[in-house]
Amino acid sequence: MARIGLIDYGAGNFSSVRNALDYLRLEVIELRNRAHFETATHLILPGVGAFASAMRRLEQLNLVDELKEQVLVRKKPFLGICVGMQVLASLGREFKETLGLGFIEGTVDKIDGEGHGLRLPHVGWNELNLIRSSPLFARMNGVPTFYFVHSYHLLPKERSVIVATCEYGTEVVSVVEKDNIYGVQFHPEKSQHDGLQLLKNFAVM
Amino acid sequence: MTLKSRIIPVVLLRNGVVVQSKGFKRYQRLGNPTTIVRRLSNWLADELIYLDISSQQIYDLGRDDLNFPNRRSILEILQDVAKHCFMPLTFGGGIRTFDDVLARTRAGADKVVVNTQALNVPSFVDVCAKEFGSQCIVVSIDALRGANGSWEVYAQGGKVPTGRHPAEWAAEVESRGAGEILLNSIDRDGSGKGYDIALNRAVVGAVKIPVIACGGVGEWAHLAQGIIEGGASAVAAANIFHYTENSVYEAKKYLCERGLNVRKPTLGI
Numbered sequence: 001m002a003r004i005g006l007i008d009y010g011a012g013n014f015s016s017v018r019n020a021l022d023y024l025r026l027e028v029i030e031l032r033n034r035a036h037f038e039t040a041t042h043l044i045l046p047g048v049g050a051f052a053s054a055m056r057r058l059e060q061l062n063l064v065d066e067l068k069e070q071v072l073v074r075k076k077p078f079l080g081i082c083v084g085m086q087v088l089a090s091l092g093r094e095f096k097e098t099l100g101l102g103f104i105e106g107t108v109d110k111i112d113g114e115g116h117g118l119r120l121p122h123v124g125w126n127e128l129n130l131i132r133s134s135p136l137f138a139r140m141n142g143v144p145t146f147y148f149v150h151s152y153h154l155l156p157k158e159r160s161v162i163v164a165t166c167e168y169g170t171e172v173v174s175v176v177e178k179d180n181i182y183g184v185q186f187h188p189e190k191s192q193h194d195g196l197q198l199l200k201n202f203a204v205m
Numbered sequence: 206m207t208l209k210s211r212i213i214p215v216v217l218l219r220n221g222v223v224v225q226s227k228g229f230k231r232y233q234r235l236g237n238p239t240t241i242v243r244r245l246s247n248w249l250a251d252e253l254i255y256l257d258i259s260s261q262q263i264y265d266l267g268r269d270d271l272n273f274p275n276r277r278s279i280l281e282i283l284q285d286v287a288k289h290c291f292m293p294l295t296f297g298g299g300i301r302t303f304d305d306v307l308a309r310t311r312a313g314a315d316k317v318v319v320n321t322q323a324l325n326v327p328s329f330v331d332v333c334a335k336e337f338g339s340q341c342i343v344v345s346i347d348a349l350r351g352a353n354g355s356w357e358v359y360a361q362g363g364k365v366p367t368g369r370h371p372a373e374w375a376a377e378v379e380s381r382g383a384g385e386i387l388l389n390s391i392d393r394d395g396s397g398k399g400y401d402i403a404l405n406r407a408v409v410g411a412v413k414i415p416v417i418a419c420g421g422v423g424e425w426a427h428l429a430q431g432i433i434e435g436g437a438s439a440v441a442a443a444n445i446f447h448y449t450e451n452s453v454y455e456a457k458k459y460l461c462e463r464g465l466n467v468r469k470p471t472l473g474i
Binding site: 126145196 | 207208210211246249287288290292293294311312313315316336337338340341384385413414415438439468
């Protein structure tokens, strides 16, 4: 049985993710320090807000090395949501240049909205273009549609990690996958049926 | 472009009870704060705006016959609501401090609506956007059309004129880091006459952040007008979503049939 470690590092959507996992009757442990990572079978890093403050809080809580151990060495399934996905990158450029976890080579840059006459943040429901299959999208009907709210996006160096994109003037990388590491730019906890199904799919990995 | 126009029911909470509002003055009781949210979530609304318009800090439902506890604090109500809300939840009303924002996001709000406090202390928007991110901060603007045909922004639930023009104020809060504008027409509120389209165009043209139109929807065609003529990124309404069975489904169906880019109408989570 999955025992999902939900990392509580002050992210705004922590309660929302918790509510969704509770609704799915999944076993959840809230992780606030290094102590209980060992007992989790899966890890979820929620996130809303800015790249730099997310990394700062992970560092203040001493979680960066623990995450590297659990995800890169122990190979536990890991899901990063929104900024929790963005910090997988090597470098973020929101407000100032900040080093990320570096699990996925790439940078996080502002969406080119003005060049396309688009409003930012990119907020609302958008359809995904699935580039390759992934267990995250099992048992979904029709075109998966998810709720996004962000102004920055992850630009991976290797296109092979991209599972799905959406279109907002430009291509927005929406899902990345590399071995046991998954990242979604949208908010599954706020995307009704498809979102809950995605979380359920993650929990059975 | 595949980003959908959003359809957003607004729930108004007054002293613990969901109410209907007319002209920001008259209120009619509709029911309890969580069952309505569960219903709107099942009807697959794109988002929910939940506004506490209580004039006093009293949240007792005064009903012991309902099978749930009488909630006394707005945060307890919010926590309850969030448990049934698998769509984005935007929460506003009475937010005055940084800690108010923090408490509401921790209780399950994805975004917060600020209005009067931003008018009183505009740097409040900067402070909140910096800490919580722009995407978390929705600035609500209540505008009244005067006899001369122009608009003025009102504070404190539509009671206090500020001398500000809604388009200028919208541009200012955008520059301070607001992520979205919730634009209400006080004179259209509860009228069923449709959005104040000219007001929407004026504000949409003044900013590059999304604008949510609100106030005056009496039929589904008004939602289409808000998107097509008003240029709104999202269309919000309160009363019509509470008085129509399967309302969100019907609204989406209407808009889909007219070729608007909204999420397909389906039912059930």
